[in-house]
Amino acid sequence: MEKVLTTVLSRLVKRGALTIVTARGNECTFGDGSGEEVRVRFLDPGAERATVLNPELRVGELYMDGRLVVERGSIYDFLALVVRDAEAGERSLPARLLGKLRYLTRSAISRNNRWRARRNVAHHYDLDHRLYELFLDPDQQYSCAYFERPDCTLDEAQLAKKRLIAAKLALDPDSRVLDIGSGWGGLALYLKQIGGARQVQGITLSSEQLQVARERAAAAGLSDSVHFALQDYRETEGSFDRIVSVGMFEHVGPRFYPTYFNKCRQLLKPDGVMVLHTIGHMDGPWYPNPWLDKYIFPGGQLPALSEIVPAIERAGLLVTDVECLRMHYAETLLNWRRRFMARRDEALALYDERFCRMWEYYLACCEAAFRYQNVAVFQIQCARSADAVPLTRAYIAERYEDLRLREVEAKIAPPRAAGEPVPLRKQRL
Known part of the structure; x- marks a missing residue:
């Protein structure tokens, strides 16, 4: 051999x-x-x-x-x-x-019904949140950052990502927003505090993330206007002006793409706008990485545009904008890996040596995939009406570069200082 x-x-x-x-x-x-x-x-x-x-x-x-x-x-x-x-x-x-x-056999891998979806999310996102604090930015953004300049820090790039998403949502003061897969609450809080939305509803399947998000909303005095719930997207009811989903669609699975977009159309108002931010394959459908499926993201599958767009069309939604963020996630993962390795001893105090090797391999193999294997992030804007957004993309740049928006960003302090030590306790996985 x-x-x-x-x-x-x-x-x-x-x-x-x-x-x-x-x-x-x-x-x-x-x-x-x-x-x-x-x-x-x-x-x-x-x-x-x-x-x-x-x-x-x-x-x-x-x-x-x-x-x-x-x-x-x-x-x-x-x-x-x-x-x-x-x-x-x-x-x-x-x-x-x-x-x-x-x-x-890829379709059999991701039978993400409600029970499996919750179990799969718990496997990864219900780890002790202090592990994530070791390498994420202060706002705990656990998705692709947007490096608007070559010299961007990770913290700046994650802020830029939220600003770009808010610009594509075309928020107004009366907007009621649904955040599908709201994580630790950072984007929902941004859309309310800085984006100017009237109300934001975040849903997640992670009990750990839910607790942190609710604590953050309470600390910011926003519990009345930024709500978080432990809820599957299939269980959500209501009517929303805007829908956003960041880093969640990878956990839906091809079998449930029609279910997902049909539900989004049902929840979105006739003049509403949706932004989907998802990792995907640039060169067509492929199977999930078996190591990642077993150890990191069980049930996860990366879509190709050729799978996403037909499901959007069949649901009665219109694709109004598509952007492919190439290499931005590679740079994000590079930053995460360097931060994790710099504080590896603290991760070892939380878990054990095998876990630390697993986590390093996870960050390393994902970075290699984004750099060399045609994996990227798609931001897809959808609407129910063709005139739901302006006729040119100029409004995205105008909102993104709005100096008033950046002034508000500068006034709102992050929840903790970057690099602040995190108290640890020993655990095993």
Whole structure:
């Protein structure tokens, strides 16, 4: 199996300098020798076999279990070398066959009915919220930031993301907004405090996030106008001028796309506007990453535009604007990974060594996917009426650049100072 492993790597790694130390102690080099060397050791023959037969699942598990050790560089450096020049046909035959099988069975993976949806959300989002405070911005935005300048800090880019979404929603003082998948409440509070909405209703399936969001609304004196509920989107009733959903659609699953958009049309007023912010594939439908599905986001699937738009059309909604944010999530994940690694000891006090390796691998493999595997973020604006928004996109830029908006942003302090230490308690996953 050592020979098969080295043959596959020689096809994948065309640039850079990768050294593999096999279980037998043999050293093999790959790439053109440019850049800093990345050195990886396999501790047993079984680890080499697992990498050849099922790399998308087993490489992450081997790293978590300490059977694949990065001796020089980082796990991100290794993944980047392996995937940045790779073509699907260059993988091993077992890996290619397994990929085709996964694609054919992808619809069975995401049977996200109400019970499964709540269980899947709890798996990831009901972790101790202090873990997320180690690497997120002060407002706890756990989605793609918007780097409006090359020198943007993460905090600035997350603020810019909220401003861009508010501009695309075209809020007015009478707007009643529904936030589907409201997280820790930061966007809902922004849309009320800074965007000027009259009322915001946030829904989530995470009890941990719900508690934090409600506490934040109370602390800001906004409990009467910013409400949060533990609720599935399928259970939501009412009539809203605006609907926004950020980082939630990835958990819906293709089987439920019609259900999702039919519900959104039902909830949206005839002259209303909706903005969907979701990760997706730029090169067509594909299957979920099996390691991420098992350990990080069970039931999650990334859509392609070719899947989203037909579901929108069939629901009776109109696509009024589409923007593709390329590389913005790669930069977001780079910031998150650096922050997490800088405070890894504090994460270790919360959980254990295997969890910390898992979390590092999660941030690293996602960053590599956004940089090299045609994964991006789509912002899709929808409406029930073709004249629900102005005729040109100029209004988005005007609202985004509004100096009065930025003045209000500057006056509202974040809930905690960036980098402030978080009290920890030991837990295991």
